[in-house]
Amino acid sequence: MVKNAVWMKEEQVTGSTRVGMVMATIRQRIAGRSLLPGARLPSIRRLAATLGVSPSTVVEGYERLVAEGTIHSRPGSGFYVASQAVPLSLSQIGPRVDRAVDPFWVSRLSLEAGEGDLKPGCGWLPPSWLPQDNIRKALRSVSRASGPALADYGSPFGLAPLRQLIARRIAERGIEASPDQIMLTDCGTQAIDLLCRFLLEPGDTVLVDDPCYFNFQALLRAHRAKTVSVPYTPSGPDIELFGKVLAEHQPRLYVTNSAVHNPTGATLSPLVAHRVLKLADQFGLTIVEDDIFGDFEHTPAPRLAAFDGLDRVVSIGSFSKTLSASARCGFIAARPAWVEGLIDLKIATSFGGGRLDAELVLAVLSDGGYRRHMERLQSRLSRAMFEAASRLKACGIEPWLMPQAGMFLWCRLPDGIDAADIARAALAENVVLAPGNVFSVSQTATNFMRFNVSQTLDERILDVLRRSFIKASRTG
Amino acid sequence: MVKNAVWMKEEQVTGSTRVGMVMATIRQRIAGRSLLPGARLPSIRRLAATLGVSPSTVVEGYERLVAEGTIHSRPGSGFYVASQAVPLSLSQIGPRVDRAVDPFWVSRLSLEAGEGDLKPGCGWLPPSWLPQDNIRKALRSVSRASGPALADYGSPFGLAPLRQLIARRIAERGIEASPDQIMLTDCGTQAIDLLCRFLLEPGDTVLVDDPCYFNFQALLRAHRAKTVSVPYTPSGPDIELFGKVLAEHQPRLYVTNSAVHNPTGATLSPLVAHRVLKLADQFGLTIVEDDIFGDFEHTPAPRLAAFDGLDRVVSIGSFSKTLSASARCGFIAARPAWVEGLIDLKIATSFGGGRLDAELVLAVLSDGGYRRHMERLQSRLSRAMFEAASRLKACGIEPWLMPQAGMFLWCRLPDGIDAADIARAALAENVVLAPGNVFSVSQTATNFMRFNVSQTLDERILDVLRRSFIKASRTG
Numbered sequence: 001m002v003k004n005a006v007w008m009k010e011e012q013v014t015g016s017t018r019v020g021m022v023m024a025t026i027r028q029r030i031a032g033r034s035l036l037p038g039a040r041l042p043s044i045r046r047l048a049a050t051l052g053v054s055p056s057t058v059v060e061g062y063e064r065l066v067a068e069g070t071i072h073s074r075p076g077s078g079f080y081v082a083s084q085a086v087p088l089s090l091s092q093i094g095p096r097v098d099r100a101v102d103p104f105w106v107s108r109l110s111l112e113a114g115e116g117d118l119k120p121g122c123g124w125l126p127p128s129w130l131p132q133d134n135i136r137k138a139l140r141s142v143s144r145a146s147g148p149a150l151a152d153y154g155s156p157f158g159l160a161p162l163r164q165l166i167a168r169r170i171a172e173r174g175i176e177a178s179p180d181q182i183m184l185t186d187c188g189t190q191a192i193d194l195l196c197r198f199l200l201e202p203g204d205t206v207l208v209d210d211p212c213y214f215n216f217q218a219l220l221r222a223h224r225a226k227t228v229s230v231p232y233t234p235s236g237p238d239i240e241l242f243g244k245v246l247a248e249h250q251p252r253l254y255v256t257n258s259a260v261h262n263p264t265g266a267t268l269s270p271l272v273a274h275r276v277l278k279l280a281d282q283f284g285l286t287i288v289e290d291d292i293f294g295d296f297e298h299t300p301a302p303r304l305a306a307f308d309g310l311d312r313v314v315s316i317g318s319f320s321k322t323l324s325a326s327a328r329c330g331f332i333a334a335r336p337a338w339v340e341g342l343i344d345l346k347i348a349t350s351f352g353g354g355r356l357d358a359e360l361v362l363a364v365l366s367d368g369g370y371r372r373h374m375e376r377l378q379s380r381l382s383r384a385m386f387e388a389a390s391r392l393k394a395c396g397i398e399p400w401l402m403p404q405a406g407m408f409l410w411c412r413l414p415d416g417i418d419a420a421d422i423a424r425a426a427l428a429e430n431v432v433l434a435p436g437n438v439f440s441v442s443q444t445a446t447n448f449m450r451f452n453v454s455q456t457l458d459e460r461i462l463d464v465l466r467r468s469f470i471k472a473s474r475t476g
Numbered sequence: 477m478v479k480n481a482v483w484m485k486e487e488q489v490t491g492s493t494r495v496g497m498v499m500a501t502i503r504q505r506i507a508g509r510s511l512l513p514g515a516r517l518p519s520i521r522r523l524a525a526t527l528g529v530s531p532s533t534v535v536e537g538y539e540r541l542v543a544e545g546t547i548h549s550r551p552g553s554g555f556y557v558a559s560q561a562v563p564l565s566l567s568q569i570g571p572r573v574d575r576a577v578d579p580f581w582v583s584r585l586s587l588e589a590g591e592g593d594l595k596p597g598c599g600w601l602p603p604s605w606l607p608q609d610n611i612r613k614a615l616r617s618v619s620r621a622s623g624p625a626l627a628d629y630g631s632p633f634g635l636a637p638l639r640q641l642i643a644r645r646i647a648e649r650g651i652e653a654s655p656d657q658i659m660l661t662d663c664g665t666q667a668i669d670l671l672c673r674f675l676l677e678p679g680d681t682v683l684v685d686d687p688c689y690f691n692f693q694a695l696l697r698a699h700r701a702k703t704v705s706v707p708y709t710p711s712g713p714d715i716e717l718f719g720k721v722l723a724e725h726q727p728r729l730y731v732t733n734s735a736v737h738n739p740t741g742a743t744l745s746p747l748v749a750h751r752v753l754k755l756a757d758q759f760g761l762t763i764v765e766d767d768i769f770g771d772f773e774h775t776p777a778p779r780l781a782a783f784d785g786l787d788r789v790v791s792i793g794s795f796s797k798t799l800s801a802s803a804r805c806g807f808i809a810a811r812p813a814w815v816e817g818l819i820d821l822k823i824a825t826s827f828g829g830g831r832l833d834a835e836l837v838l839a840v841l842s843d844g845g846y847r848r849h850m851e852r853l854q855s856r857l858s859r860a861m862f863e864a865a866s867r868l869k870a871c872g873i874e875p876w877l878m879p880q881a882g883m884f885l886w887c888r889l890p891d892g893i894d895a896a897d898i899a900r901a902a903l904a905e906n907v908v909l910a911p912g913n914v915f916s917v918s919q920t921a922t923n924f925m926r927f928n929v930s931q932t933l934d935e936r937i938l939d940v941l942r943r944s945f946i947k948a949s950r951t952g
Binding site for chain 2 (some may be wrong): 017027041064067068072104107108109111112115123124127128130132135136137139140142143144146147148149150151152153154155157161164165168186187189191193197202213215218219222224233320324325326327328343344345347348349350351354355356357359360365366367368460
């Protein structure tokens with residue numbers, strides 16, 4: 001089962017040092033109920049021998065567990081599991097297998113999954129594909145930074161050298177923005193959230209692609225926006241329907257991905273970009289262009305923000321997909337006049353934002369190693385894309401298109417198969433899938449599924465899929 | 477002038493290493509326009525001699541400046557300032573001195589102030605008062621953590637060992653919460669923001685103290701809430717008026733600070749706590765108790781959340797004021813049934829949250845050094861409180877009460893003095909003050925000012941105050 005996921009995952013944090021290993025061992029025994037509340041812990045000598053560490057290491061581990069209240073010591077008698085240290089019961093921390101297949105299905109289950117679970121449905125790379133050595137080096141470098149970098153609030157705009165670097169980077173995609181048009185945020189999602197706060201009134205209508213990134217729907221719901229959608233084609237939104245929806249529903253905002261479209265992997269064509277912007281002008285539409293997958297591109301695809309010059313288009317970016325999701329850093333590039341208002345909103349709702357994560361991202365990006373990492377990562381993803389497509393085809397799963405870049409394959413399942421049924425069945429086998437309708441406002445993607453090629457090559461996944469297709473065709 | 481603040485402040489980040497010093501030197505010359513776009517940089521040999529560093533250090537600094545696009549190299553000719561590298565003009569990055577004295581006055585100006593500026597009005601300690609050595613040590617420790625800790629998303633609840641530690645810590649204040657009643661957030665403000673999203677509809681009425689933390693007003697405005705207020709007394713809200721306001725306005729929510737009240741430094745009495753909760757029961761009021769200054773206490777004061785048992789009270793905490801504001805980590809302790817809904821909202825609006833900052837906070841808290849730091853800090857603040865009160869009194873500024881703990885002195889200015897006028901005048905001398913009415917919904921604190929005792933002892937501040945009082949009494 002996927003259960004016990006959160007617990008096991010976080011154990012590994014402190015497990016990287018010997019003291020951490022001691023702590024993790026005890027916590028795991030408590031979690032697994034081989035050590036119950038009030039039970040006596042193994043003696044220091046015995047655990048030291050078992051784990052092959054020195055007794056002083058065990059002492060330090062036990063003392064830290066005392067400090068955090070997991071265990072307590074009785075002088076002269078030893079260490080005991082605290083009565084309050086009972087971990088969350090499995091049913092409390094395990095994901096809700098019975099939850100609805102809604103826009104939160106993939107996010108909650110993917111975020112709650114443990115190390116042993118398989119998550120071809122999730123929207124990010126395995127940590128081992130990210131530049132861990134660069135992050136470690138950057139952390140050591142930040143540990144030597146100035147007092148304000150370590151302990152003070154970030155400035156309202158966010159770290160100036162990082163904003164300058166971002167301005168240069170997005171210029172490579174044709175998006176011209178001065179550093180004072182760029183405001184740092186905690187992540188891409190917070191960037192869109194702030195823009196919704198800034199631009200929307202409750203009850204406003206917002207246009208999204210169909211299919212689109214499921215969290216756009218969740219976010220827009222939190223803003224009490226009405227959502228309408230337009231089918232996405234391999235070259236962008238269906239432009240005829242786009243015009244009709246603008247005329248009929250007068251949406252205030254269009255939220256979309258360019259470059260590498262999530263979930264389809266499609267690429268906006270210059271022609272469609274031109275027509276979208278012409279219609280946006282005609283109907284007074286503002287566009288939020290979420291570009292968080294941009295660093296995966298081999299060659300820059302057209303950006304609405306580049307065509308438009310950040311007039312009615314706002315560009316969003318982040319480093320969660322390519323550098324680290326553990327450090328939180330995203331940005332908004334927008335009209336200068338809007339940035340002031342966005343900063344006031346950022347202060348009101350998250351007071352200034354962090355500085356440490358921005359310092360870390362700056363250190364990684366400044367190092368030169370990040371570009372080399374991205375080049376290797378792009379090649380690795382291309383190979384995985386090819387390999388995953390070929391294996392999925394062998395199971396009767398057909399990619400809707402072969403993306404030019406990124407990690408997603410948007411696939412049609414064999415006829416008559418309901419992706420939500422398959423996803424529910426797979427969950428019982430520790431596999432988190434992303435069924436099509438969580439991406440579809442019109443609920444017309446019953447037969448589709450998104451695969452993350454970096455997490456799909458495990459043979460067990462294809463096995464689960466094959467078996468559930470057979471079962472479905474029997475019962476169907 | 478306070479101008480150029482952001483720029484100078486952030487220069488210091490990379491200035492902590494020799495390579496950083498090279499980069500900072502060049503950036504400062506570009507910022508100060510002694511190096512114009514297209515200008516040739518000093519030769520490697522010359523700058524090495526000037527700064528007393530090795531030529532290879534200058535080479536590395538120049539290469540990093542090339543990587544970030546500030547300069548470019550012409551093979552065989554040297555390094556040149558890039559045309560795009562022109563820094564933000566001073567007027568663009570300086571704070572708006574002409575801005576209204578509104579709830580954003582103190583936050584924007586304090587966040588934008590530079591190292592050389594004085595900010596007795598700001599709401600946090602100088603970085604040198606925070607446990608920088610512990611943070612540095614924790615960063616080195618986190619640099620050795622597992623891949624998921626460095627690169628993966630945090631779990632929806634947030635790091636389990638940190639939540640367990642928090643459960644133990646708030647238990648010391650009488651707040652009983654199991655770790656699954658605790659959800660990590662990026663900061664205290666985000667915690668309140670999520671609760672407003674969860675509990676409020678646009679147009680709902682929210683009750684605050686008068687005076688109260690100014691950002692409550694900014695945040696509630698972002699939620700389109702109506703705000704009503706009740707005068708705060710030295711032992712909590714004026715309980716008679718509290719009952720009247722509940723009867724008349726039926727507020728959905730009461731947002732308050734306990735333990736160390738901001739800005740007054742007052743402490744809630746058990747009697748008032750009891751009556752507030754009785755009235756809350758009677759009128760179906762939910763209470764958000766912001767407890768971010770709790771770690772400053774010498775002995776625990778009454779908490780509404782403790783009396784109430786997290787039934788209709790939600791408790792908020794963070795580590796921004798006592799550990800680091802650069803790392804972002806706060807939390808919500810609430811009814812179990814509410815946490816699920818709050819997690820969905822957190823995912824929708826910021827996708828899971830960061831893990832790295834939580835790891836860092838956990839490492840600092842687990843170390844034992846944090847408690848020693850807090851003990852020293854409490855003593856230091858007590859001394860500063862006494863000293864600041866005595867010096868302010870000598871200028872005719874009278875503390876409203878002597879707080880039991882914390883960093884704030886809420887003071888009455890000499891008769892006839894308008895605090896906003898004084899704050900505007902002081903800004904021209906690089907001093908950021910916190911005039912009373914930014915804290916007052918009813919705008920009845922014209923004659924009051926909040927002083928942060930950790931940032932008030934500079935003789936220049938008292939000099940600016942004295943001179944502006946003399947000037948005001950002449951023109952008044």
